[in-house]
Amino acid sequence: MKRHLLSAADLTRDDAELVLETAAELRSLADRPIKKLPALRGRTVVNLFFEDSTRTRISFEAAAKRLSADVINFAAKGSSVSKGESLKDTALTLEAMGADAVVIRHGASGAPHRLANSGWVRSSVVNAGDGTHEHPTQALLDAFTLWRHLGEERKGGLEGRRVAIVGDILHSRVARSNALLLKTLGVDVTLVGPPTLLPVGVESWGVETSYDLDAVIPKVDAVMMLRVQRERMQGGFFPTPREYSRRYGLDGRRMATLQDHTIVMHPGPMVRGMEITADVADSDRSVIVEQVTNGVAVRMAVLYLLLGGSESESTE
Amino acid sequence: MTTPYLLKNVRILGGEPTDILIKDGVIAEIGVGLSAEGAEVVEAEGLIALPGLVDLHTHLREPGREDAETVETGTRAAAMGGFTAVHAMANTNPVADTAGVVEQVWRLGREAGYCDVYPVGAVTVGLKGEQLAELGAMADSAARVRVFSDDGHCVSDPLLMRRALEYVKAFDGVVAQHAQDPRLTEGAQMNESELSGRLGLAGWPAVAEEAIIARDCLLTAHVGSRLHVCHVSTAGSVEIVRDAKRKGWNVTAEACPHHLILTDELAATYDPIYKVNPPLRSAADVEALRAGLADGTIDIVATDHAPHPHEDKDCEWAAAAFGMLGLETALSIVQHTMVDAGLLDWAGVAERMSSAPARIGRVADHGQPIAVGNPANIALYDPAATRTIEASASASLSRNTPYAGMELPGRIEATFLRGRPTVLDGKLWEGTA
Secondary structure, eight states, X not given: OOSOBOOGGGOOHHHHHHHHHHHHHHHGGGGSSSOOOOTTTTOEEEXXXXXXXXXXXXXXXXXXXXXXXXXXXXXXOSOGGGTSSOHHHHHHHHHHTTOSEEEEEESSTTHHHHHHHSSSOOSEEEEEEETTTBXXXXXXXXXXXXXXXXXXXXXXXXXXXXXXXXXXOTTXXXXXXXXXXXXXXXXXXXXXXXXXXSOTTGGGXXXXXXXXXXXXXXXXXXXXXXXXXXHHHTTTXXXXXXXXXHHHOBOHHHHTTSOTTOXXXXXXXXXXXXXXOHHHHTSTTBOHHHHHHHHHHHHHHHHIIIIISSOOGGGO | OOOOEEEEEEEETTOSEEEEEEETTEEEEEETTOOOTTSXXXXXXXXXXXXXXXXXXXXXXXXXXXXXXXXXXXXXXXHHTTEEEEEEOSOSXXXXXXXXXXXXXXXXXXXHOSSEEEEOBOSXXXXXXXXXXXXXXXXXXXXXXXXXXXTTSOOOOHHHHHHHHHHGGGGTOEEEEOOOOTGGGTTOOEEOSHHHHHHTOOEEOHHHHHHHHHHHHHHHHHHTOOEEEOSOOSHHHHHHHHHHHHTTOOEEEEEOHHHHHOOGGGGGGOOGGGOOSSOOOOHHHHHHHHHHHHHTSSOEEOOOBOOOOGGGTSSOGGXXXXXXXXXXXXXXXXXXXXXXXXXXXHHHHHIIIIIHHHHHTTOTTSSOOSOTTSBOOEEEEEEEEEEEOOGGGOSSSOOOOTTTTOEEEEEEEEEEETTEEEEETTEEOTTOO
């Protein structure tokens, strides 16, 4: 694996499968009374969050602590855009404190790339979500969840499985990372949303696209619903939230058209009643809570492989 | 009484070697084997003489952002790039929207002495796009403003644009439009393309430029005025301007050096040194701009020299300022992309970088042919030299050049402003000020 995890595109199929296998081993820890390994003892992981994201931050924190790393949470509210300390100065501060890995969440697309490639820090950088760009560990935990349900017992793993990702693709870092990673793993991905929320040039992503949710979902093995952010509701991307729900929401009626084995996913936080109804979110098909559990295991695997796995960081 | 200079064996516009005698601010004699008596001799073998370059689009940042550039440092950079006149954009602080501010900038240019500074007046008060600034007062001031622009902002209100175009007819002015539909570019960070979608950077679509240019061409034709289109960046824009010219409308257009050589692929580095407005476009757009510049659809090259302090570029992309340096590298890029590519000869370069911008800006003393009796505004250029661009070597106060580390052809060896050197032997001539 590379020294940083900035984009799902950084992962080869071998890399991704190594993360998933490692996560599977680490996940078994969750069932033990003592959930801790000494793998990263003495290493320091900094969670650098320029955006509020309690769930992702807690997930990384739990992951690092279960590997016995020291964890520093740095909530830099507001970014240099809003006159706070600059990303560079924050980075230099963390470097001076001896961070071995920086997990960064930032509102600006590419901020983790800048952190990793500008010579500000020597530590490994893990992208925990940057702007409307990527969220690679979310894609890994989604792939892990898919694999547990649809690939583990099957020759070829996830090869040839079909996944629909539904909603605001344009602004979704989850969709970008998932499209890249699932493609790497041989999954057939269909992005579904209103034309206003599909990015320009999406036809070159190597995935299918559709404006018609009803036509797509009976054929897929998993449906991944994306959150519709409040600010998009007023952005003129669709006429009203109600029309959005009607055309692109997953409700009981649509759920009834799914195949028996098809699972329903959501990266959270959900807007119940908007993109997903409560009966779907709480149904047997829903693996949304399991995604959270898997998130810790996958992030443990990523930190372990970046920091402890190879012992080769001095030779890069 | 200034020292006379004899430029020996120089090739005017790349022609046969000859000598040029400069005396009392004008070109006194041109011919082979002129007497050097009483004159400083400049051995100019292999050098090309061009009329001093004229930039219609420079940001000198003074007043207000003297941490990025001052009139003095910006004009030093201009001289190093072979320029003898620059038009200083109005987006200063305070904005150059009154006679007082334009006269201040004009006077600072005179005092620095490296390059004539022609202030551009704002079209609207505070660049806010609401109310016309006192265009007539600026035109009548000592700065004699003829070019008006809200550059950085588009005069997007069609009625206000119409009025501005009409009003400047009274003093033969021109409205230089920064063509960018604001609604279509809210939060825009880079060229809208397949790449912007992948990088998660908000797109700046070509149509946001083209729609405004089309509208402005129609308005210009309707009111019979003069429109200049700043930094044309897309193939579609070139086509619209070409069509307007074919119809005989009074429209001129500029292209920036960076849009002739760099493409939007560079945004994939997330390094905001490549962040500029309008953004770097596709390779097909670059080709169309070169072709448009070659066939005269695009009248001039203008630098959009936009200095920014280090901290405004040493950050994440979205937080960074738009703009890049351009004065010291413009001619080299034009040589590389146009002359060496066989698209333009040196006479064409003189037209696009000196005569035409001087005509558009109504600057009488610049852009004249190198001929006896004309003001001695001359750039001596060595097209055979190659240089590796170093940000730290810039005469600008800022360092935000996107060309650092690139090898470019050509070097300015000397620049003369009304017979006095501002650059000699490739260095700023400290006797200037």
